[in-house]
Amino acid sequence: xxxxxxxxxxxxxxxxxxxxxxxxxxxxxxxxxxxxxxxxxxxxxxxxxxxxxxxxxxxxxxxxxxxxxxxxxxxxxxxxxxxxxxxxxxxxxxxxxxxxxxxxxxxxxxxxxxxxxxxxxxxxxxxxxxxxxxxxxxxxxxxxxxxxxxxxxxxxxxxxxxxxxxxxxxxxxxxxxxxxxxxxxxxxxxxxxxxxxxxxxxxxxxxxxxxxxxxxxxxxxxxxxxxxxxxxxxxxxxxxxxxxxxxxxxxxxxxxxxxxxxxxxxxxxxxxxxxxxxxxxxxxxxxxxxxxxxxxxxxxxxxxxxxxxxxxxxxxxxxxxxxxxxxxxxxxxxxxxxxxxxxxxxxxxxxxxxxxxxxxxxxxxxxxxxxxxxxxxxxxxxxxxxxxxxxxxxxxxxxxxxxxxxxx
Amino acid sequence: xxxxxxxxxxxxxxxxxxxxxxxxxxxxxxxxxxxxxxxxxxxxxxxxxxxxxxxxxxxxxxxxxxxxxxxxxxxxxxxxxxxxxxxxxxxxxxxxxxxxxxxxxxxxxxxxxxxxxxxxxxxxxxxxxxxxxxxxxxxxxxxxxxxxxxxxxxxxxxxxxxxxxxxxxxxxxxxxxxxxxxxxxxxxxxxxxxxxxxxxxxxxxxxxxxxxxxxxxxxxxxxxxxxxxxxxxxxxxxxxxxxxxxxxxxxxxxxxxxxxxxxxxxxxxxxxxxxxxxxxxxxxxxxxxxxxxxxxxxxxxxxxxxxxxxxxxxxxxxxxxxxxxxxxxxxxxxxxxxxxxxxxxxxxxxxxxxxxxxxxxxxxxxxxxxxxxxxxxxxxxxxxxxxxxxxxxxxxxxxxxxxxxxxx
Numbered sequence: 001x002x003x004x005x006x007x008x009x010x011x012x013x014x015x016x017x018x019x020x021x022x023x024x025x026x027x028x029x030x031x032x033x034x035x036x037x038x039x040x041x042x043x044x045x046x047x048x049x050x051x052x053x054x055x056x057x058x059x060x061x062x063x064x065x066x067x068x069x070x071x072x073x074x075x076x077x078x079x080x081x082x083x084x085x086x087x088x089x090x091x092x093x094x095x096x097x098x099x100x101x102x103x104x105x106x107x108x109x110x111x112x113x114x115x116x117x118x119x120x121x122x123x124x125x126x127x128x129x130x131x132x133x134x135x136x137x138x139x140x141x142x143x144x145x146x147x148x149x150x151x152x153x154x155x156x157x158x159x160x161x162x163x164x165x166x167x168x169x170x171x172x173x174x175x176x177x178x179x180x181x182x183x184x185x186x187x188x189x190x191x192x193x194x195x196x197x198x199x200x201x202x203x204x205x206x207x208x209x210x211x212x213x214x215x216x217x218x219x220x221x222x223x224x225x226x227x228x229x230x231x232x233x234x235x236x237x238x239x240x241x242x243x244x245x246x247x248x249x250x251x252x253x254x255x256x257x258x259x260x261x262x263x264x265x266x267x268x269x270x271x272x273x274x275x276x277x278x279x280x281x282x283x284x285x286x287x288x289x290x291x292x293x294x295x296x297x298x299x300x301x302x303x304x305x306x307x308x309x310x311x312x313x314x315x316x317x318x319x320x321x322x323x324x325x326x327x328x329x330x331x332x333x334x335x336x337x338x339x340x341x342x343x344x345x346x347x348x349x350x351x352x353x354x355x356x357x358x359x360x361x362x363x364x365x366x367x368x369x370x371x372x373x374x375x376x377x378x379x380x381x382x383x384x385x386x387x388x389x390x391x392x393x394x395x396x397x398x399x400x401x402x403x404x405x406x407x408x
Numbered sequence: 409x410x411x412x413x414x415x416x417x418x419x420x421x422x423x424x425x426x427x428x429x430x431x432x433x434x435x436x437x438x439x440x441x442x443x444x445x446x447x448x449x450x451x452x453x454x455x456x457x458x459x460x461x462x463x464x465x466x467x468x469x470x471x472x473x474x475x476x477x478x479x480x481x482x483x484x485x486x487x488x489x490x491x492x493x494x495x496x497x498x499x500x501x502x503x504x505x506x507x508x509x510x511x512x513x514x515x516x517x518x519x520x521x522x523x524x525x526x527x528x529x530x531x532x533x534x535x536x537x538x539x540x541x542x543x544x545x546x547x548x549x550x551x552x553x554x555x556x557x558x559x560x561x562x563x564x565x566x567x568x569x570x571x572x573x574x575x576x577x578x579x580x581x582x583x584x585x586x587x588x589x590x591x592x593x594x595x596x597x598x599x600x601x602x603x604x605x606x607x608x609x610x611x612x613x614x615x616x617x618x619x620x621x622x623x624x625x626x627x628x629x630x631x632x633x634x635x636x637x638x639x640x641x642x643x644x645x646x647x648x649x650x651x652x653x654x655x656x657x658x659x660x661x662x663x664x665x666x667x668x669x670x671x672x673x674x675x676x677x678x679x680x681x682x683x684x685x686x687x688x689x690x691x692x693x694x695x696x697x698x699x700x701x702x703x704x705x706x707x708x709x710x711x712x713x714x715x716x717x718x719x720x721x722x723x724x725x726x727x728x729x730x731x732x733x734x735x736x737x738x739x740x741x742x743x744x745x746x747x748x749x750x751x752x753x754x755x756x757x758x759x760x761x762x763x764x765x766x767x768x769x770x771x772x773x774x775x776x777x778x779x780x781x782x783x784x785x786x787x788x789x790x791x792x793x794x795x796x797x798x799x800x801x802x803x804x805x806x807x808x809x810x811x812x813x814x815x816x
Contacts, residue, residue: 023480024480024483026488033441033444036441036468039468039471040468040470040471040474043470043471043474043475044470044471044474044478047474047475047477047478047479047480048478050480052479052480052483052486052488053483053486053487053488053491054471054475055491056466056471058464058466060444060447060448062448062451062452063447063448063451063452063462063464066448066451066452066455067451067455067462069455070452070455070456071455071460072431072432072455072458072460075432075460078460078461079461080434080460080461080463080501082494082497082498082501082503083461083463085497086490086494086497089490089493089494090490093488093490095490
């Protein structure tokens, strides 16, 4: 297959398997100026599939950087409500949300952390309602990746530029099953496999998970009525979609006050445009009470975003024999790295991870232990040493993963 | 000067002379994917000048074309109100409006006129309120141009691509005074010259204009209390801006029911993506009652957009010794071609072309003879044969232009 053919299949998979576009639906596409070739294929295909209207959320590294570098100091804490309202109104009008990510891990390296933190905080605070609305699955949404110059350079620093971009594309195509014989069929089978883990865990109704390795000893309480998800999801009105491509994880909702012990991050992470290589956290009653990191300022700003930022909103299990982990590549991007290792997330929880979440009031959700925040930030904790146990109501521990792999 | 230096001066002129950006102001930039280099300079410079937030209105020829080609037939008459509302809300929130145009005259050549017409009509109808709001000068706004592959190819069809793009840039730089010794000073002087014509015409208070050439014999009544504008304008709150760069015209408001005679278009025009080469119109009591064109379907759709589309909203005088006309180039773009020849416009009138327009009710404006429409489309009627006379209250004709040049 030529690159063009693969790209066309990828565009089609994003729209059919990911967004599950139906005639008459509207789409917002967030993309980077380096993704134009893919976006053009997606837009054309979307209209052919019957899409009604497409809104572009254009991003450009240089323009973004200009804002972080040159925005006047007295404007750092402002974000325009007219823009936040538009995003929320798009959700409310039922726009499907497609995000194409092309991370540039080093983009903000030279910018003072405090500036980055204030700009991001103003934005996430202003966007909190639309983010929550999105995470409540009122609309179908998908996050997928596109290779780009800067991302490829960060992943393959020793390769010539063109070669690095191509190699990253090949890895994206492999991880998203583009190069398989029947990609849609392959996604169906993969989804069915994730659904098996999901239903096993849903039947077990563990009250806690226990993560153990040389670096970690952490218990994560699960909310009463928690639901494990894996692979495809459903909107509140019952339409299927695949929120991440690739996806290898099975995830549920931690109880915001029942996380205790210590945990060590096992893969580097980009936070506010900075590469965080080491992070060790101590939790007590659900809250981070101590941490060590090579980027303490960046972590401090993240955890102080709001009252929910230092508590967990997601716990996810990924086998270390995931095809992404097998590539041996560190993608320096959450979408890929979170599907290479078990992980936790600070901040906002997903509403579809709790029974009847969509008919509960905000107060009921909080009482049940659901976390709320203007941020949602995954960090990887799994590795080939890690065991994960499910703790039953009577305190028994049953193995779910041993040496990083499923044993159920 | 290198190209980079000229482009940086151009970016600065657009922001300082055009938008007159002040610290804390917000900007929306409409641009084409081919303009990224210029947009990046503008964004960086805008933040350095103290801009608070920048919203991108991204356009791409291929994506636009995909919509015209592939949008389902039953969706052609729909435009999402959530998008129209956002545009209006940006105006209401005081966002300055910068449009960078890179026309692609042949883009929609292969698309059925009826499809183009229906899609455009749905959009302009939905956008009518925000368009009117914009034309009422609540915010500062500017339209400027950027060279691009397809535009350059259309203007210089025989040149190699790179050469055509460069030559078009050079002509844009010349027309916008980028290459002059002190570009800002040059704009001040030019503005002062246009203001002289403006105040002469404002003192004269002609009740009609009479356009005469071999091809045209048209009288255009002016509304009572009409105001001539030329060069820089003021928002309703009194802030200066330059709405077009380049600008060579002095313009005012025709009376919507007092246009009589015939007029022949003197330069080709792009309408809904189609090149219209010939157009002859007969007006009676302000309305087009007959027309001949090589693109009758396209003109029909334009004039039938709404009840104001076949009446005039602007009359503008441009000397044929304008630097743009002197290049001898047909730019196939209204921004340039309208500043090379006297012109008229179908559709919506500008509120600042009538005294106290901003405190009149819509009914009062209509009674005065101001035209309202969801479209505003300029077409060129001046040439080196044309005379323009001002008709005084007692029926005397005084020469304003002879052989296409100012005689006042």
